[in-house]
């Protein structure tokens with residue numbers, strides 16, 4: 001499903017080059033459940049942005065469903081992102097002037113869903129993450145963990161087959177974090193593919209496999225034994 | 228040092244009232260080390276904003292060092308914040324167009340420190356959190372955990388006697404999180420007062436006492452036995 005070969009990403013800041021990824025190989029099959037871990041600054045979000053077609057590598061190839069992503073136009077990439085990929089950003093990236101409901105509606109608007117249908121789907125997605133009574137709050141009228149849950153609801157509302165979640169429980173207490181993990185567990189059981197970045201051991205344990213980055217390279221890539 | 232009595236905070240959203248804090252009593256002595264925990268949306272950040280003089284309660288009283296905070300002007304509050312309190316925000320709140328060095332310099336500029344001195348102090352604060360090689364990166368050129376560490380460096384650069392940290396390790400891998408906790412440990416040993424919000428057990432264990440909120444009220448307030 002996802003095949004990354006010798007992926008490099010170098011950020012250019014004036015005269016300074018920052019090699020965020022220095023040659024990453026990664027193969028992810030359909031319906032796998034992967035946890036990405038590693039120190040702060042090791043390249044996890046950069047890797048997620050590349051997998052999620054939000055950015056392009058400096059070198060290397062990325063085949064998504066057999067298709068070479070680097071050959072696609074921006075419009076094609078936007079369609080793929082909208083139809084196949086649900087992305088929970090590490091820093092949420094919500095529209096500050098729109099309320100929770102409207103933020104979650106956005107992927108449905110892009111897909112051309114009717115106004116009545118998308119309001120209902122967005123409401124249901126928010127209820128699922130425990131925010132049914134916060135749908136008209138804007139991001140600055142929500143707690144940190146509530147904003148994170150709006151970002152999660154938005155990522156899931158289009159029923160994507162690939163879910164990329166960057167620290168989805170970083171701002172959530174343990175109990176709420178486990179509710180979110182239950183939702184992801186259900187989506188995995190339905191056949192979807194899940195890649196999540198986390199620094200918390202108990203969250204990584206929901207996955208079947210852990211890939212650990214260090215300094216822009218894969219340090220460890222191994223299955224988690226089932227219990 | 229910090230005395231909160233019957234503190235209430237009600238947010239008004241049009242016709243809807245959101246009671247974020249519903250009568251909180253809290254006494255914190257000089258040099259205490261307190262962890263605040265509780266479910267997402269239970270009022271932790273609201274409480275921190277009130278303690279940090281960033282917001283005022285709807286009801287109840289707040290005495291800081293024996294002084295009634297509700298009687299102070301905005302200018303007085305700003306001076307107290309700058310001199311006494313270091314605040315690490317849950318969502319970092321960095322200036323997007325300023326680099327890390329300048330973001331960390333801000334509290335020193337406000338205090339009137341000379342340009343040479345403050346550049347040096349800001350640089351040292353960033354080195355202390357492991358970002359010596361990122362001082363000219365702007366927030367969008369930093370990883371999530373690096374932005375969080377810039378926010379931490381900024382909170383500590385003025386040597387505040389009260390440190391309020393809202394989920395300071397939420398975006399940090401365990402090893403980097405422990406480095407930050409070591410810094411806080413050192414500051415506590417020097418006689419400062421630390422209040423941190425966290426949802427992670429192993430972070431709370433650095434504190435001497437845990438206050439647990441639920442639905443805007445204190446549910447538990449107890450010491451952590453020393454080991």
Ligand SMILES: Nc1ncnc2c1ncn2[C@@H]1O[C@H](COP(=O)(O)OP(=O)(O)OP(=O)(O)O)[C@@H](O)[C@H]1O
Pocket residue numbers: 134137140141142143144145146171172173238239240245246247265266267268269270271272273274317
């Ligand atoms: N400006 C606001 N207007 C209306 N409601 C608000 C506002 N800010 C916060 N709230 C509400 O007040 C409640 C408490 O928010 P607060 O940010 O203190 O929670 P928290 O305990 O820090 O949560 P988290 O762990 O998710 O960060 C939440 O239910 C939130 O929706």
Ligand SMILES: Nc1ncnc2c1ncn2[C@@H]1O[C@H](COP(=O)(O)OP(=O)(O)OP(=O)(O)O)[C@@H](O)[C@H]1O
Pocket residue numbers: 011012013018019020038039040041042043044045046047090361364367368369370371372373398399400
């Ligand atoms: N736009 C950019 N320009 C320059 N350097 C960047 C940029 N974005 C990220 N970096 C650098 O690339 C490296 C990897 O960043 P990335 O966000 O992938 O790390 P991460 O593993 O997600 O870290 P964290 O756990 O802290 O979120 C970091 O050292 C960061 O400073």
Ligand SMILES: [Mg+2]
Pocket residue numbers: 044045046090166370371372
């Ligand atoms: Mg990251």
Ligand SMILES: [Mg+2]
Pocket residue numbers: 143144145271272273317393
């Ligand atoms: Mg909060």
